[in-house]
Amino acid sequence: MNDTVMIIAESNAAPGKADQVRSLIESVVERTRAEDGCLRYEVLRDLDDDSHIILIEEWRDQASLDAHLASEHLTTMFQTMMPLLAGEGRGTRVARIA
Amino acid sequence: MNDTVMIIAESNAAPGKADQVRSLIESVVERTRAEDGCLRYEVLRDLDDDSHIILIEEWRDQASLDAHLASEHLTTMFQTMMPLLAGEGRGTRVARIA
Numbered sequence: 001m002n003d004t005v006m007i008i009a010e011s012n013a014a015p016g017k018a019d020q021v022r023s024l025i026e027s028v029v030e031r032t033r034a035e036d037g038c039l040r041y042e043v044l045r046d047l048d049d050d051s052h053i054i055l056i057e058e059w060r061d062q063a064s065l066d067a068h069l070a071s072e073h074l075t076t077m078f079q080t081m082m083p084l085l086a087g088e089g090r091g092t093r094v095a096r097i098a
Numbered sequence: 099m100n101d102t103v104m105i106i107a108e109s110n111a112a113p114g115k116a117d118q119v120r121s122l123i124e125s126v127v128e129r130t131r132a133e134d135g136c137l138r139y140e141v142l143r144d145l146d147d148d149s150h151i152i153l154i155e156e157w158r159d160q161a162s163l164d165a166h167l168a169s170e171h172l173t174t175m176f177q178t179m180m181p182l183l184a185g186e187g188r189g190t191r192v193a194r195i196a
Contacts, residue, residue, distance in 0.1 A: 006142070008106075008142075008152070022195060025196070026195065026196045029196045042194060042196075043194070043195050043196035044104070044106075044192040044193065044194055044195065045192060045193055045195050046190055046191070046192055047191040047192060047193055048190070048191055052190075054106070054190070054192060056154065092144055092146070092150075092152075093144070093145040093146055094142040094143060094144055094145060094152060095142065095143055095145055096140060096141070096142055097120060097124065097141050097142065097143050098123070098124045098127045098140075098141035
């Protein structure tokens with residue numbers, strides 16, 4: 001029943017880079033949501049920490065997430081974004097229990 | 099346009115208490131979703147850390163969240179749950195940007 005793949009992916013922008021990081025993520029939202037198997041792609045900001053950006057992603061299965069991670073638009077965006085981040089980011093694999 | 103109140107609320111169960119904590123939270127899900135102004139109340143588990151429970155909540159406005167936090171079912175559940183938690187938990191106020 002609950003075979004989707006859900007991830008909460010968090011990044012912190014380096015000082016002064018939050019706007020750029022948000023723009024980069026926003027630039028791939030439409031293409032990501034159009035990908036096969038993308039059930040949800042929410043982009044959130046932390047109202048108490050401007051540098052903190054949170055994605056809530058849900059994919060039909062691991063294969064569709066893998067295809068997303070290998071997609072041209074994501075890998076290209078990532079190369080630009082990586083130097084603008086502070087630290088490694090954090091991905092939490094979650095499952096709905098209620 | 100985006101005047102809802104969104105919270106990501108995270109708790110960690112004390113060792114051996116994760117099942118009890120999840121059951122307690124699950125016991126209020128139905129009543130919470132029936133509350134006026136509750137737009138979303140998702141209960142998630144961290145697949146890599148069994149003690150880690152994550153709620154994604156969205157409320158119509160601060161007043162409806164405040165009413166929820168003061169509700170009998172939540173405050174009663176909280177009193178039972180508090181001793182089963184490790185640490186304080188963490189609430190992140192977020193806003194949708196895309």
